[in-house]
Amino acid sequence: MGNFGIQIIKLLSLNFIFLFAMSAYRLIFFLYYKTGIDLTGFSKDIASAFFMGLRLDLSVLSAVNAPVVLFFVVFFIIGKSSWLKTFFLGLKYYYTVFIGLLLTVFCIDFNFYSYFKDHLNIMVFGFIEDDTMALVKTFYENYNLFLIGLGVAIIFAGIFYLSKLALKQQKTKFALPNIFIRVAISVVLPFVVFIGVRGSFGYHAIGVYTNVSSNEFLNTTAINYVFTLQRAIDNKARQSRNIDYIAATGYENNIRQAFADYLGKNISEIDKKVPEKSLISKTKQNANIENVKPNVIFILMESLGEDLVKYNSETFNVLGELKKHFDQDIVFRNISSEDSVTVYALEALFLNTFLRDNSFNVSQSEYVYNRYPFASALPYKKSGYETFFIYGDNVAWRNCGEFAASSYYDNVISMRGAGSKDFPAGPWGVFDEYLFNSVFETLSKNSGKKFIFALTTTNHPPFLLPDNYKTLPLEIPQELQNRISDIDNAKLSFATYQYSNEMLGRFITRIKNSPYGDNTIIVVTGDHSSLRYRPESLVNTMRVPLYLYIPKKLKPQNINTKVAGSHMDIFATLYNISLSNAQYMSAGTNLLLPKAENNTLMYKNFIVGKNFAVQYDIAGNKATYYKLGARKELILAPEQKEHKQLLKRFLSATAISDYLIKNTGEKMKK
Structure with missing residues (x-):
């Protein structure tokens, strides 16, 4: 074998x-990451996950080598x-x-999964769109940047040394094969790389179908972050x-049908010119509220x-003073x-609407200056309330100040920011106790009814x-410890969760x-959960408590x-516990009504009923059906009648939200 053949073997x-x-x-x-996951009976699926992973890795590596093959073929045919x-x-x-970048991002992906329980996804764009300096500080506070930099340097240096050693050439001249062999190799080699990139001889490339098991963790194990990152880029492009x-x-050219499907009405009941009228309701006249x-x-x-609330105890006290109010007042736990x-x-809260999966956020879009008839603060404004939005940081974040003004x-x-007092703060805003003090001061100023929204x-x-x-006892339960990879950071996370709840309770x-x-009346909910779960436990990820303090004279019975x-x-x-004889427009359900017993959870591209759930991919026009296990875990299931009902509600809600945002409202005069 000549030097040329040896060089090819070295390259391979x-x-x-x-x-x-x-x-x-x-x-x-x-x-x-398999800690705490029962993989009994999944031996074949584990093997399939690693085999699928090998194919996906080969696809990525083939893509990296595509330019190599292209230049090689050109030089090879020329024969120099x-x-x-x-x-x-x-x-x-x-x-x-x-390859250095590829392997370095593998390390980033590993840490990303520890927080988001997913490979790199659309959340990575938050680094650009969010408060970038605060995120940089997050990395600085939580990770040893020197060791990370050293590790990255070792990766690149190792690949350089390995490549230099492997591709070291003999001093003798290359002996190239004849022109016919060179042409044959130049045809076959690109084809092999093309198949390698596709990862399949079938109609679809390998990235289209990567699930190997009913166990979502094994599907996650198989997938390569390059594919999830590509999906994230595609999703961002769609946004x-x-x-x-x-x-x-x-529902193209038939938006009235969407309203009819969502509300369970006949299409003849939906106004032909202003279909959103069907979302208008009116609260009952209530003498107590008026007084x-x-x-x-x-x-x-x-x-x-x-998720963390259920672990609260005297030894793991994450609720602090909020606990007594949760015991005394009303708490919805299936929200x-x-x-x-x-x-x-x-x-979602400002606009009383369902979020459209993978859509733009209104506050950073052309629609931010629209004054919508379904804005949540509007019924209070019409009822003579003075309205306030108070944010713990600077309202320039994500253009929320403009969004609030138009809402x-x-x-x-x-x-924080120009004109505000210099309160003690963290990287994302003032400590919560100072925000609550500001809310109380706002409530105390002047007379008249006030509606205050605080973030x-x-x-x-x-x-x-x-x-x-001074932190209250926080002995982490064993069940939680089994799910945690970084105990020290988790302890600080739980202490911060406790602090916020303690300050809220004191307020x-x-x-x-x-x-x-x-x-x-005091209403409290979370913007999202505090812990991250694996995909099959998504119901736990989406749930936040809804707390209500209602004075005795106004408190409904039998909630x-x-x-x-x-x-x-x-x-x-x-609206129905705070406003009398007031009109409002909302796609939401009054949870105090009997019909709320059949209500659903709606989160991103999921809708969850009592026993079933549906995930819908808008881009791929594909529904995935699940049944709920004993612990509300998602289990793949064949399509049932209940799935069809859930899917209809999800699709109609999405269509209605899009219609409302793009076709109603008037531009606010600045």
Whole structure:
């Protein structure tokens, strides 16, 4: 065998080493994250996961080598051995850059999964769109950047040394085969790489169908982050393209049918020109409400998930003073946020609508200046309330100040930024106690009814507590420890969760013990959960508590707190306990009504009923059906009648939301 053949074998051997490194990552990922997962009876699926993973890794590696093959073929056909020698010498630089980046991002993906329980996904764009400096500080506070930098340097140096060693050439001249063999190789080689990239001889490329098991963790083990990142990029591109959700959900030129399907009405009952009229309701006349004239305080708590609440105990005290109020007052525990990102939760609550999966967020779009008839603050504004939005940081974040102003908030208050006081703060905003003080001061100023919407920030990584705060007992239960990879960071996370709830509890106590206790309604919910779960446990991920303090004179009787609901249902409920004879427009359900017993959880592209759930991929026009296990885990299931009903509700809700945002409302005069 000549020098040329030896060089080709060396090149192939080098790529096998790269492939081995990628497979080794998958094994480490599997062994590290399988803790607490029952894989009994899944032996074949485990093998399938690693085999699928090998195919996916080979696809990625083939893509990296596609430019290599292209240049090789050109030089090979020309037949210049000196050019080929230079080409092989240059490969060590190419592989150092691209394989180095590939393996480095594997490490990033590993840590990403520890928080989001998913490979790299659309959340990575938050680094650009969110408060980038705060995120940089998050990394600085939580990770040893020196060791990370050293590790990255070792990866790149190792690949360079390995490539240099493997591609080291003999001094003798290349002996190239004849032109016919060179042409044959130049035809076959690109075809082999093409098949490698596709990973399949079938109609679909390998990235289309990667599930190997009914166990979602094994499906996650198989997938390569390159494919999930590509999906994220595609999803982001769809967001920027402004998807026509009405057409995508099957209601093109027939939006009245969407309203009819969602409301369970005949299409003849839906107004032909103004179909949104069907969403208008009116609260009953209530003499107690008219006499009390209640203030309303709505608090959206950062990362107040229902998941940690169930672990609360004297030794693991995550609720603090909030615990006594949870015991005394009304708490709905089967409520879902509509997204895992704060700004989207804010949108759902500001606009009383269901979020459209993979859509733009209104606050950073052309629609931010629209004054919508379904805005949640509008019924209070019309009923003579002065409205306030108070944010623990600067309202310039995600353009929330403009969004609040167009959503009928008379007063938009930043706790940080120009004109604000210099309160002690963390990277994302002032400590929650100062926000609650501001809410109380706002309530105390002047007379007249007030509606106050407050958004907290403290319970957000990097976790930081005030120096004077004394932590209550936090002995982490074993069940939680089994799910945690970084105990030290988890302890600080739980302490911050506790602090926020303690300060909230003290604030509620202060209200109750003041003259405002008899005429102020307090509503609290979380923007999203605090813990991350594996895909099959998504129902736990989406749930947040809904707390209501209602003065005795206004408190309804026989409230069923077990009903399901979503963020868009909260204000439809709140209007009916705080406003008398008031008109409002909302797609949400009043959770106090008997029909709420059949209500659903709606979160991103999921809708969950009592026993079944549906996930719908808008882009792929594909529904995946599940039944709920004993612990509300998602189990793949064949289509049932209940699935069809859930899917109809999800599609019609999505179409209605898109119609409302794009076709109603008037531009606010600035």
